[in-house]
Amino acid sequence: MRTSNPSLNSKTFERAAPGAGAMTIEGTVNKVGILLVLMLIPASYMFSKVLNAWDPSAALATAGMSAIGALIFAIITIFKKTWAPVTAPIYAVLEGLFLGAISGVFNQAYPGIAMQAIALTMGTLLTLLLAYRTGLIRATENFKLGVVAATGAIAMLYLVNIVMGFFGTRIPFIHESGMVGILFSLFVVVIAALNLVLDFDFIESGAEMGAPKYMEWYAAFGLMVTLVWLYLEILRLLAKLQSRD
Template sequence: MQSGNPALNKNAFLDAASGALLSHDSEAMTLNGTVNKTGLLLVLVLVGAMFSWSHYTGPASLPALLPFVLGGAILGLILALVTAFKKTWSPVTAPIYALAEGVFIGALSAMFETRYPGIVIQAVGLTFGTMAALLLAYRSGLIRVTEKFKLGVVAATGGVMLLYLASFVMGFFGHSISFINGHNSIGILFSLAVVAIAALNLVLDFDMIESGVNAGAPKYMEWYGAFALVVTLVWLYLELLRLLSKLQSRN
């Protein structure tokens, strides 16, 4: 059973580990190494976000942020796909991805902050608070990653992605799925569900990284594991922004 994060799955680490066994001189992936690289990628996300945010000087500057939103999102998507298919490139592609994604979320966050003052710091706090709480629950054994747990999270994640894809395609024909962006009770409940699903993906990510360490995956998989965690954290942050904006719009 795979992680709900498309960049993080059991086969990714096991395949890499089996390759590493062929070379006795190769260094193995470690948990501390993955944690350190995750921290570095998050710093790069912050650097990218500060760069694009610095171009915000008030509501009149919002149109100037659109190139950062679109450019960062497109480049981030391309780099994510490259990293997912060429894991050995992750020591190079993962840091560049983090910078690109930072530029994207920095500009987007400035747009949200303009309309809903204080929303960004709330979303950031909730994102890292959720990660810390789930990591503690996972390490303490409070949350057990069983096959049923994995199946439920993966199925729910797939359902959300299909809904988003359908909404995107329908947008070309002037239609939309109202509850995705709706600010009514149904829209808020939907966002709460998606936030929960994104958060639970972090638990699967922790488990898959630990499995990679135990399997003796090669050193470069530390970068890949860190990259995958950042992918999930960015998704969680964006969903929290969406949820908080819906809640504040009702005040």
């Protein structure tokens, strides 16, 4: 198995110690649903606060702190998989606070953009899940290798951009609303979406291998990481498109 999702890799299930129960696809889907609810509740709260004329700077500050907290619990979850039943829900709540605040700020600038991004994210998830289950898209080794390579290149580009930010500059064009910026965002959205296929394959393989029950929470957490990335990239793409109007 190969996946570019840092929380789901080919050694995850091999290192897992046998548990009292076995991981199932149905159980993982249920855990994904729970994490989505835990994410949506604080996200809705933060989003409504921003819409009710909350200071955007305060919203961004809250988003930043929540993002740091989510990152910390994500790292803990990755290195302590047995803690996933506790750390994954905490990650979902913190990520929800971040997404709600940042979505509200975007929505203030471009009314309706948050709902559009949510609809496109869920639509992409369901479409790719259907394509995967029906065999229209297969996670072959070449497919996995291509997605992993593209994801790694994007990660390196973002890392370089962050480092450049410390010196008061950034990579030109890719963050702008010109054609290059839009095409770049579209490419990133496609790669983020294709990571879902790798995650589906990983979850299915884990269930077939009879991984311990707590891995349902861990696998659900991994899928949520991809969904959050996909949503944010769709949000950025829509913002670029609307800024051209």
